[in-house]
Amino acid sequence: MNCSDRLIGVDEPVAWREALEGVPHSFYATWDCCHAAALNTGWPTQLYVGEREGVRVVCPLSVRQHRGAIDWVTPTGFSGFASNGAWPGFADHWAAFAKGRGVVCSYLAQHPDFGDGALEGAAAGEEALYFLDLRQGLDGVLAQADTTRRKDWQRWQDRGGQFVTDRDTLAAFLLAQYGPFMDRMGAGRAARWRDDALQALLQCPSVGLVGTADAQGQMLAVILYGWTAWGAEGMLQASLPEGRDHTIALMLGGVRDLSARGIPWFNLGGGVRSGDSVAAAKRRWRPREASFRRLKQTYDPVRYAALCAEAGVAADATEGYFPAYYATGSAR
Template structure:
């Protein structure tokens, strides 16, 4: 007999118990989802499906009013994770979603932990790649996999007139003061423009750390990383013009720190689009390239078609932003959803 439950954010202990023993990333955790909720305000829960020896979980957020509610995975690398036979997972999830009155769902999937049944679904589509470092291969192999330019950057920093900083309080202050302007100056998608309460909630977590570089006593760059026992993630980075050259050094320093802590992998993420400059920067660390995909599901076809028509969108097109009736008018974050 299977069981499906929704664990709300106000039940932190229940959320953490449900994830215990399931390989997962920071985007699945109560801490990450609560931080995102502080910006979105969307009701956020952990969906849990259990059937015999199987247990799967997926963080979800509901948006919209009566008759128009759709469901998304909170910002980050989340999606379904679990252990055990998974054959009944998606059919029963879809029944659950219809019973909840959801019109449709955009469920981003973490490429490190995505259940095979999700990739086999007709609702699955890939829109990007991520680059993942195998930290458990050892520092020598990690270094050998760096591109020639990356190796030169790491070695050059050893004699550079700059130094690494791990001063948590000082780095958090620098990051909070500069992150909004930094992202806007680079035309970041709206999902990256998170509120100050979200940034503060992230930076106060033990699972999150910040590394920075200072020159002549002044910070010029800072990068934020998060981790679970199963993987680390490069979350965000900012820099002054003088600090841009240190981005690779900060990623390398974080990789060594996570490896020393026993974290087996570091997900660097990808670019805004496949093959762009950001993706090329991450590719030069020599990690494994994994496809990034999502489930784009429709639970109430008539309501979905009506909402698309009202927004002047094609209900048959699931290749861009999903659901299309929520697509930003300025075209930002064109790959869809909240992940």
């Protein structure tokens, strides 16, 4: 059986988009999103494309180095492997390809709606993500949600809350307020988007923005999300301090927009930690829950063990950051 493998760079947008045609995938796998992610991290970013007898497997990757050792990581969000059909034995094929490229290991955040056990090989760790079903529109989402969500929505309307849809206004607010908002949230550098990366996201044709304002028309909050034909991903938001109670309305503004576009689901993400208050708040929507898999794969165990020994960490550690040898180092 003839197989082919290639890596398409983020500097090849046409080839990247062509490779995704006919393959169900998340917004996090698109060139637009990965280009913005590459600006944000500074890491070389590529799309793996494997093909065999009409089956195509894709996987976006960012390339990191630590003491000369190469590892691959999901550029941002949840993507991992996606395909247009079954490829038995792909996990072994993938591991051989990665080892042949001199890659020591990889950490892939596998999207639950696009992965497949035969593609992934062994998965390490699971965590719930929460998906709103948009097929019945805003009314369907509200009917599914618990009573507190419907009351929050009614309270926001009774206070005269308004949606803001002018894209220029929304983009300017996001660029001005995202940094201060993340400061108040105590977010570290790794959790933030740089201004140039945000600007790139805002140029994406499949990125939406919805904002909310109070009864006097003062804008207080904005949400940004991206979509493909298969579903939408909630990516980031920003608000003034007095806009914190606009979160429910922001979500429903996104629901209204996406359902009008015919997008079937909206991924709200998960909690910061399993079972925390963030996850509990998302469960009040009574969403579909699906497990996001953390794929921690080692292709050169000897080199991996040596790097862990240099860092003073156990090579067989499965919890915490991966690769474990980054515990005392950094990627370039």
